Amino acid sequence: MEKKEQAILKITEEMVRRGGYNGFSFREIAKQVGIKSSSVHYHFPTKEDLGVAVAKYYTERFFETLGQAQALLDNNKDPLQSYISAFRQALTKDKRMCLCGLLGAEIDGLPERVVEQTQEFFRLQLAWLEDAYRLMDPDKNTNTIARKKASQTLALLEGAIITSNVLDDITLFDSAAELLLTQA
Amino acid sequence: MEKKEQAILKITEEMVRRGGYNGFSFREIAKQVGIKSSSVHYHFPTKEDLGVAVAKYYTERFFETLGQAQALLDNNKDPLQSYISAFRQALTKDKRMCLCGLLGAEIDGLPERVVEQTQEFFRLQLAWLEDAYRLMDPDKNTNTIARKKASQTLALLEGAIITSNVLDDITLFDSAAELLLTQA
DNA sequence: GTCTATAATTTGATAGAC
DNA sequence: GTCTATCAAATTATAGAC
Numbered sequence: 001m002e003k004k005e006q007a008i009l010k011i012t013e014e015m016v017r018r019g020g021y022n023g024f025s026f027r028e029i030a031k032q033v034g035i036k037s038s039s040v041h042y043h044f045p046t047k048e049d050l051g052v053a054v055a056k057y058y059t060e061r062f063f064e065t066l067g068q069a070q071a072l073l074d075n076n077k078d079p080l081q082s083y084i085s086a087f088r089q090a091l092t093k094d095k096r097m098c099l100c101g102l103l104g105a106e107i108d109g110l111p112e113r114v115v116e117q118t119q120e121f122f123r124l125q126l127a128w129l130e131d132a133y134r135l136m137d138p139d140k141n142t143n144t145i146a147r148k149k150a151s152q153t154l155a156l157l158e159g160a161i162i163t164s165n166v167l168d169d170i171t172l173f174d175s176a177a178e179l180l181l182t183q184a
Numbered sequence: 185m186e187k188k189e190q191a192i193l194k195i196t197e198e199m200v201r202r203g204g205y206n207g208f209s210f211r212e213i214a215k216q217v218g219i220k221s222s223s224v225h226y227h228f229p230t231k232e233d234l235g236v237a238v239a240k241y242y243t244e245r246f247f248e249t250l251g252q253a254q255a256l257l258d259n260n261k262d263p264l265q266s267y268i269s270a271f272r273q274a275l276t277k278d279k280r281m282c283l284c285g286l287l288g289a290e291i292d293g294l295p296e297r298v299v300e301q302t303q304e305f306f307r308l309q310l311a312w313l314e315d316a317y318r319l320m321d322p323d324k325n326t327n328t329i330a331r332k333k334a335s336q337t338l339a340l341l342e343g344a345i346i347t348s349n350v351l352d353d354i355t356l357f358d359s360a361a362e363l364l365l366t367q368a
Numbered sequence: 369g370t371c372t373a374t375a376a377t378t379t380g381a382t383a384g385a386c
Numbered sequence: 387g388t389c390t391a392t393c394a395a396a397t398t399a400t401a402g403a404c
Contacts, residue, residue: 004369019293022206025397038400039370047398097289104350105281105289109203122350148359151347155360156336159343163335166288166306175332176339179363188387209379222382223388231380 005043007033009057012050017096020106021051021114048111051103055117058099059124062086069132079132080153084177087157091164091173101158126150153180189227189237191217196238201280204290205235205298232295235287239301242283243308246270253316263316264337268361271341275348275357285342310334337364 011032015024026037026047033040044050066086069079090098100121107115129150133141141149160176195216199208210221210231217224228234250270253263274282284305291299313334317325325333344360 017292020204020206020290022204023290023293026399027397035369036371037398038372041399042369045399096292101346102289104346105286106204106207107350108201108280109207119350122347148362151344151356151359152340152363155343155347155356156340156363157343158346159339159341160335162285162288162342163306163339166291166303172335172339175335178332179336179340179367183363183367210381211379219387220389221380222390225381226387229381 008040008043009054012054013058013099016054017099017102020102021110048113051114052117055100055103055114055121059121069128069135073135079136087161088173091161091170097165098158098161101161125154129153156180192224192227193238193241196234197242197283200238201283201286204286205294232297235298236301239284239287239298239305243305253312253319257319263320264364271345272357275345275354281349282342282345285345309338313337340364
């Protein structure tokens, strides 16, 4: 990944997390990066291309920061707590929505390839959580139960990040997250 | 509410639930209603006005359809089940996001008065749920506990409607909703 | 890789006739 | 209340020079 492309993706991420897929423009990105919009088109020919790239970029960074569930366990860390913290940071550090949560909310109006990349984010989240629940308690969490808990966890956190952001009240996020810990 | 204004709001609701606040235009609405865009401006002078109106319209219809928690109890209906069904219908009947859930995800990029109306939707949801939990089990659900359960319920359902819509899998919604019933 | 310039379209909004 | 006509601005995207 070249440096200029990364700069473009960083700015685009910020803008998408503020206003969604229709909330960013080549001109505005160009201005903030310090180049011209035609140069942005050179790196990402169409808006759909840039949309796909930013969703992929966000997904990769999310999992890089989080790490593998097994690795967390090896370091005596609770994977579920780490996962919750990853979502919480979007609120406290960036004071912004989860990028793919926002794209997910807009899914019915997105170009095809952006839809697919957003779906991939959600599939990867469910797979990571399912794996984590199985590793945490192999006896209790059968495949079926782990899968169910994964659905519940992802839904709760994506929703909590919205309610908490809308009403500007982090306790809404924490109250919601408690539900996961009492039933873990 | 005049008939033409209602027709405009109905179409606008559909369009917002597809593409968010930036996903509708006066011209497109006008075309679908069968008038000209300047006539839409007559009823709703600015885009912000129309955005506020459609959020209000959606909120009012949501609670009209749902009914009061006390009234549901009087008819031997489970308020929590009724509430879950109200969200589920957005998916099964309309195959669309919750309008205010989408606006909530986009909150950082919305005009001020649309933000306020969206916040009002979430406040009313929390108040309704808190009331319902207290009525359902006054001994167990103190004000504090009812408030917490309300946060959890709203977050879970708003998130579940996203995950389920993104991956086009209603079982994701149902799996998530189970979490509410097992702890009620 | 970046620039200038521009095409083609869409958008929110308004003036004024009827 | 609805229309025609139009404005000013923003948008995605491309051609071609350097």
